[in-house]
Amino acid sequence: MIYFQKRIGDLLMSENGKPHILIADFDAENIAALSALLHAEYSVGAVKKGDTVCKTAAADKPDLILLDIETPYGFEVLAKLKETEETRAIPVILITEPENAEKGLRQGAADYVTKPFSGCILQARVETHIKIVNQTRIIEQLGMIDALTNIPNKRAFDFRIKEEWNRNCRRNMHLSLLMIDVDEFAAYNDAYGYPQGDSLLRFAAKILTDNIKRPTDMAARIGGEKFAVLLADTDAEGALLVAESIRIAAGEGTILCKATGEPTSATVSIGLNSLIPTMDLEQISSFIEQANKNLHTAKLDGRNRVVSTALPD
Numbered sequence: 001m002i003y004f005q006k007r008i009g010d011l012l013m014s015e016n017g018k019p020h021i022l023i024a025d026f027d028a029e030n031i032a033a034l035s036a037l038l039h040a041e042y043s044v045g046a047v048k049k050g051d052t053v054c055k056t057a058a059a060d061k062p063d064l065i066l067l068d069i070e071t072p073y074g075f076e077v078l079a080k081l082k083e084t085e086e087t088r089a090i091p092v093i094l095i096t097e098p099e100n101a102e103k104g105l106r107q108g109a110a111d112y113v114t115k116p117f118s119g120c121i122l123q124a125r126v127e128t129h130i131k132i133v134n135q136t137r138i139i140e141q142l143g144m145i146d147a148l149t150n151i152p153n154k155r156a157f158d159f160r161i162k163e164e165w166n167r168n169c170r171r172n173m174h175l176s177l178l179m180i181d182v183d184e185f186a187a188y189n190d191a192y193g194y195p196q197g198d199s200l201l202r203f204a205a206k207i208l209t210d211n212i213k214r215p216t217d218m219a220a221r222i223g224g225e226k227f228a229v230l231l232a233d234t235d236a237e238g239a240l241l242v243a244e245s246i247r248i249a250a251g252e253g254t255i256l257c258k259a260t261g262e263p264t265s266a267t268v269s270i271g272l273n274s275l276i277p278t279m280d281l282e283q284i285s286s287f288i289e290q291a292n293k294n295l296h297t298a299k300l301d302g303r304n305r306v307v308s309t310a311l312p313d
Contacts (some may be wrong), residue, residue: 018043019130022062024053025095026071034066037119038126050077058086063133064126069096069104082108082213089136091129091215093122105233106241108213128167132216135163146221148198149205157220157228164216164232165284169277176239176274176310178229179291180208180246183267183303185225192257192264200266201225203255211245228291236274236310243270243306251304271295272308 021038023046025031031046038044047056050073057065067078078094081087091110094101101112110129113122139145144156152160161177168175182188182204189197201221208219208229216232229246231239247268254263271294273287290309298307 019063019133020045020060021064021066021126022047022053022057022060023066024050024071024077025066025068026050027068030068030095034122037123041123042126042130050074053077054080054084054087057081057090058084061086062090064129065090065092066126067092067094067109069094069100075103075107078104078107078109088213089215091133093125093129095122105214106238110214110216111233129215132163135160136215146205149202149221151205151209152218152220154220154222157218157222157230160218160220161230161284161288162281164218164230165277165281165287168232169279171233172276173233174235174238174274175277175287176231176234176236176272177287177291178231178239178243178246179222179271179273179288179295180204180227180229181269181295181299182225183269183299185266188264188266193259196257196259196264199258200255200264203253204250204266204268207246207249207253211242211249217242234274236272236308239272239274239310240306240308243272243308246270247304247306267304269295269298269303270306271298272306272310274308274310 018041020043023031023034023044026048035044045060047053050071067074069075078092081092094104094109094112095117096104096112096114098114104112111125113125139152139156144153146153164175182200188200204227205221208227212219212229218230220228222228231242247270250268254265257264271291273291273294275287294307294309298305
């Protein structure tokens with residue numbers, strides 16, 4: 001852990017000495033105020049026109065975007081950022097009125113601060129998400145990517161869940177976990193061969209990454225045909241929406257069998273668990289275990305379903 005902490009500290013410094021933040025706001029006074037708060041620790045750029053945010057972000061590759069959602073076409077800008085390959089992974093912190101926060105989070109924003117914003121809170125949120133960006137870079141650099149599916153592996157998941165457990169504990173926010181299994185994968189391998197099975201796993205990984213939008217969310221291959229999705233700042237109801245979107249996408253999707261030229265398909269079973277973490281890190285194992293138990297129940301109950309003990313009856 002000490003090594004990881006040291007690497008995070010190293011990577012927080014970009015090539016020009018500071019992580020780069022792009023402010024998207026039509027109000028010059030707001031830009032000046034945000035720049036004054038952040039310029040000591042970060043390299044800060046700004047764009048005033050909503051229709052140029054995505055183009056600027058794609059060109060500049062900022063580590064973080066601060067978006068005033070009340071900027072003209074603010075939600076359209078956020079949607080385009082999350083739909084564009086070059087900008088999808090860039091975390092976006094919204095500066096917003098409280099009533100727009102939930103919509104922004106569901107659309108893929110990583111976090112938000114409400115107006116009138118506190119400088120201390122904004123600085124803390126920015127620092128948190130810059131650290132997450134650099135943790136992702138550590139994962140990419142230290143062999144924590146699954147070679148087959150090109151998503152994080154179990155080692156990366158174990159590292160990340162501890163970080164998110166602590167962060168959500170400090171903020172008194174829900175942390176949710178989806179444990180996901182490709183249904184009847186052994187039979188699929190027997191029917192179509194192991195190379196086709198590998199293609200199915202890559203297809204499943206893409207479904208997971210396509211259905212999570214925030215940089216704080218994480219999809220990982222735990223082993224074999226088993227995957228996990230970690231959802232920070234997300235309660236059971238929100239996690240169920242993500243789980244169902246994954247389940248439906250898997251059931252409706254098809255993948256071509258190279259040997260036969262025919263489309264094939266497979267469903268997934270999902271176990272969901274959600275809670276507000278405590279300071280007791282030993283509870284992480286029981287948190288994961290309950291999600292696994294729910295996954296087992298989903299498979300026993302007929303597969304292609306989501307089971308959760310965290311949702312009210």
